[in-house]
Amino acid sequence: MSEFGEGEGELLTLTYPKPLPMRLDRWLVAQRPEQSRARIQKFIEAGYVQVNGVTGRAKTPLRQGDSVALWMPPPEPLPYLLPQAMPLDVLFEDAHLIVLNKPAGLTVHPAPGNKDGTLVNGLLHHCPDLPGIGGELRPGIVHRLDKDTTGCIVVAKSQEALVKLQVQIQKRIASRQYLAVVHGQPAGDSGTIVGAIGRHPVDRKKYAVVHDDSGRHACTHWRLVERLGDYSLLRFKLDTGRTHQIRVHCAHVGHPIVGDPTYSRCRKLPLELPGQALHAVQLGLDHPITKQRLVCEAPLPEVFERLLAVLRRR
Template sequence: MSADSEDRFGQGDGELLTLTYPKPLPMRLDRWLVAQRPEQSRARIQKLIDAGYVRVNGTTGRAKTPLRPGDQVQLWMPPPEPLPYLVPQAMPLDVLFEDGHLIVLNKPAGLTVHPAPGNRDGTLVNGLLHHCPDLPGIGGEMRPGIVHRLDKDTTGCIVVAKSQEALVKLQVQIQRRIASREYLAVVHGQPAAERGTIVGAIGRHPVDRKKYAVVHDGTGRHACTHWTLVERLGDYAMLRFKLDTGRTHQIRVHCAHIGHPIVGDPAYSRCRRLPIELPGQALHAVQLGLDHPVTGERLVCEAPLPEVFEKLLVALRRRL
């Protein structure tokens, strides 16, 4: 434990929690603390242990420390540390639902969700910090709880947690498929069937490392996408997708893999002449369903199609 963490243990605006281990059988320190503080991820608990913010019987603990009946555990939750480059910025937000625990937004095209090197501002997170100035620190940093992400040019429903507890519970819902995410897209060509399922592990493209692809070398992660035909549009089609998994670029990669890339996709579709100019791929997160992390009530949000998506459909229908 560093001298700095020693000096700050139990001091300042953080939270000191003192617990007694009650079980008859030994259990790892990190696993037990996660059970006591379910709003904290296991990775977050392990970081706190490594930083010296957990003591067992007055001695600095380790993640693998076995707890025994009667052991006293002290967990010090330091206040969140602000990111110096992350500043609140006023921007219009299309709010579909909001309460004290979460907010669901209709994200426009061209908006990056989270800051990254070379893209420090103008993101959805910057706008959220302005919209919710009292947003608590999540994951040890002063940033909103992004539960899942949408690509920069993908539009539609995205949920953000306002507390660590809501963040963990919503992420579990996505992992266990309790939360449902449905998308609409216009693709090149027409599939022969009315519906289908695409199963293919997604990993880094073997040649272009900025892209992803369906891979068969064991390096990819399992991905499953269900699709249903909504409308045939001559040389194009509109499909509705439901995800079992949430891999990076999943729908875009799977559509390209079956020979029906998404219209306007700069990475996975060849440049083809379109009746109107698009800002990016014609992919829209139309519906998001989830159980409220506090009340348990089922919440279903729908995002209307963006204007440019509607114009594309009108232009393609005129060609029929």
């Protein structure tokens, strides 16, 4: 940057309105809630913030009427994340977010031993501006779905959208509903499963309902959609979003999800499946910028439809 604010990036000019002074870094965090305080401080240290035309410091006291200019450079590309072309089933997209219908077998983000071929790699090809949003290996990822769980997933295309969507998940403003075929028939037509989820005490690759401080509160509401002989089609609504939550809760109450390779082992399958018969059928959220309610629905995968057809013929 040869001069302040030149080149690609975003230049913001703000006026400090309060009669009482406040530190520059604290006020900027309040004005840009999508940015962490550490990131704001890095901008200041790099000379990207001026107060009345003079380079500011984190502790610079702001006084009423001060002019604050913040230049935010574009996010740096992440060298360990490579864009990869792949088909994406887009349910909704605009400049701020994208909602996808994720297929089975697709991991959401890279992890040790799985550095490419993920949804993130495909998103980087589809949305070149994603690098740097959220950082680490999960640019733009608001929430995740297990590798073999299909259906709705939302991805933010800006840091502001990411923060606001994550808040909606935490405060249950966003609603997530799932369909699953489970073994057996639960008593009644609806219910709620409450049980803290933590690492399995023996198999550390699994999760379980635990009864000590190692678990995190989890709540799953279920409703019977259809009885299918030795199986049932259930609809779920989540109050929390713990890892493997629906899968663990279903197994805990004795009705594991059909095809679940981790929590429903050694059970005969009515049809060969790529994984658990669990589908994120609906996602509702308030648009992070326009505030309008957005509800997306993902059609059932073909193999899920075939499974239901087989069970209905029995």
